[in-house]
Amino acid sequence: MAITKFETVEVNDLSFATSSYGETQTTKTLKFTSRPLISEVRANVATSEKFRIYSDLVQMKFNYTPNTRDIVDNDNLYSITYQNVDWRIADSSISNDRMSVTLICYFNKPSVDV
Amino acid sequence: MATQQDVREYAQAIQAQLSSIVTPIPVYANFNRNYATQPKFLTWQLRDVHQPVYTGNIQSIKGIDTPVFQISVFTQNMADGFDTANDILQSLHGYSGTFGGGGHSFNVSKADVVWLYHGYDNEIGLHNIFMDCTLYIPT
Numbered sequence: 001m002a003i004t005k006f007e008t009v010e011v012n013d014l015s016f017a018t019s020s021y022g023e024t025q026t027t028k029t030l031k032f033t034s035r036p037l038i039s040e041v042r043a044n045v046a047t048s049e050k051f052r053i054y055s056d057l058v059q060m061k062f063n064y065t066p067n068t069r070d071i072v073d074n075d076n077l078y079s080i081t082y083q084n085v086d087w088r089i090a091d092s093s094i095s096n097d098r099m100s101v102t103l104i105c106y107f108n109k110p111s112v113d114v
Numbered sequence: 115m116a117t118q119q120d121v122r123e124y125a126q127a128i129q130a131q132l133s134s135i136v137t138p139i140p141v142y143a144n145f146n147r148n149y150a151t152q153p154k155f156l157t158w159q160l161r162d163v164h165q166p167v168y169t170g171n172i173q174s175i176k177g178i179d180t181p182v183f184q185i186s187v188f189t190q191n192m193a194d195g196f197d198t199a200n201d202i203l204q205s206l207h208g209y210s211g212t213f214g215g216g217g218h219s220f221n222v223s224k225a226d227v228v229w230l231y232h233g234y235d236n237e238i239g240l241h242n243i244f245m246d247c248t249l250y251i252p253t
Contacts, residue, residue: 020216021122022129022143022158076151 004039009060010081011071028079028086032067036060038082040104054109058087061102064094068101080105116253117174119220121163121181124249127214128158128183134215135205136198145186154189154198165253178223179251187243195232195241203227206247213249223250
């Protein structure tokens with residue numbers, strides 16, 4: 001069985017504003033700190049015609065709570081700070097027994113020219 | 115006959131003017147996937163900024179600017195899209211006077227709007243209406 005580990009993460013609320021230029025400004029506000037089970041850490045590169053896009057994926061398993069249920073319902077409104085990086089939620093699921101919530105989070109590194 | 119005008123003012127005036135026409139529908143520069151959950155919004159892009167220059171060695175002698183900005187209206191509901199696009203047409207087409215707001219405005223001799231086309235994007239499930247607005251900015 002693969003080794004998994006509980007690690008401290010910060011779950012942030014995201015709010016979106018618009019600058020005078022019409023550019024979106026995202027503000028992070030700490031919602032709560034938690035220790036999910038971290039697993040399936042992987043780095044990925046996708047090569048498109050012009051760019052290489054490096055992205056990391058990680059799976060986080062939280063207890064099922066009203067807060068984590070809310071994350072599943074509105075996954076665009078949350079980010080997770082893990083290893084000093086801001087991760088966004090790519091996929092979220094609630095276990096069939098409603099005991100846990102699993103989030104697959106991604107982090108994109110800047111695109112690099114091929 | 116004037117110096118090159120400030121494109122930063124153009125951008126902020128376009129944002130302010132469009133926001134005031136379609137409020138409370140959000141207005142953004144360019145498309146961003148963060149809006150994917152919003153049922154209606156509008157984006158704009160500026161292009162073709164060009165003041166003709168005249169012969170001679172004085173760089174500051176330039177003519178009237180005619181920049182174009184494209185307006186893209188995105189809505190889940192077709193009627194909302196046409197309502198919003200119509201609001202923009204009624205308000206902007208043929209308009210002359212102060213353009214902008216919030217400390218970023220200038221005078222335009224004329225605003226000229228062309229409705230380009232209406233489409234539907236299956237992937238994002240949104241109707242889109244594209245319009246071009248040319249501003250005639252006297253110097």
